[in-house]
Amino acid sequence: MAYTAKVGPSILSTDLSQLARECERMMECGADYLHLDVMDGHFVPNITFGHPMVQCLRNAVGPHPFFDMHMMVSRPEQWVTPMAAAGANQYTFHLEASTNPGHLIRLIRESGMKVGLAIKPGTTVEELAPWAGQIDMALVMTVEPGFGGQAFMEDMMPKVSWLRSQFPSLDIEVDGGVGPDSIHRCAEAGANMIVSGSALVSSDDPRSVIALLRDVVLEAIQKRSLDR
Numbered sequence: 001m002a003y004t005a006k007v008g009p010s011i012l013s014t015d016l017s018q019l020a021r022e023c024e025r026m027m028e029c030g031a032d033y034l035h036l037d038v039m040d041g042h043f044v045p046n047i048t049f050g051h052p053m054v055q056c057l058r059n060a061v062g063p064h065p066f067f068d069m070h071m072m073v074s075r076p077e078q079w080v081t082p083m084a085a086a087g088a089n090q091y092t093f094h095l096e097a098s099t100n101p102g103h104l105i106r107l108i109r110e111s112g113m114k115v116g117l118a119i120k121p122g123t124t125v126e127e128l129a130p131w132a133g134q135i136d137m138a139l140v141m142t143v144e145p146g147f148g149g150q151a152f153m154e155d156m157m158p159k160v161s162w163l164r165s166q167f168p169s170l171d172i173e174v175d176g177g178v179g180p181d182s183i184h185r186c187a188e189a190g191a192n193m194i195v196s197g198s199a200l201v202s203s204d205d206p207r208s209v210i211a212l213l214r215d216v217v218l219e220a221i222q223k224r225s226l227d228r
């Protein structure tokens, strides 16, 4: 089994006026990576920030934190080169926003970033499957993208289970309403990259929440490997 448990705080619920400090705080608390939500006001009804902010963040936090860019934008091909130049490590685009996923995957790889492919709740996992052999990570959204603090959609878990059964080594990320109350369902289904926003970032003890989320996933991975 090539994959392991990783926890990536979503910065959407942080104090955005202190974003670099918040990213550092999450890394100090044991985060494995940072999930940076980019929204353009078209693909989703919300706006966050673009590559100039990512460049500033990279300058502030240094070369090590892994930036997983969740690109909730309507023209994902437009931002590949600027995001790579700004210091992004992984470019996760939405299948629903792309007219030519194969071309976009190649573009992202040529720019030196890893490739993530996301699907919204209304998109079937069979639509993602043809690309699964070419990507580093599949993101199964467990809320409608756009806002933090929404309720976890448990009915997305069959998508995760199916992906895990078909692509045993693939990194599978879940995002939306994930925290101590929902992590067991995500882990049992086979997710290994865990994005958590409000439940983690607003906690009084984010270090313990990160450790708990990671431990639950690690336990499920170990159980799955023993069952094989």
Ligand SMILES: O=C(CO)[C@H](O)[C@H](O)COP(=O)(O)O
Residues within 6 Å of the ligand: 010, 012, 013, 035, 037, 070, 143, 144, 145, 146, 147, 148, 149, 150, 175, 176, 177, 178, 195, 196, 197, 198, 199
């Ligand atoms: O992509 C997102 C919303 O589109 C966020 O990453 C996600 O919602 C995380 O926040 P929370 O854990 O509070 O739901």
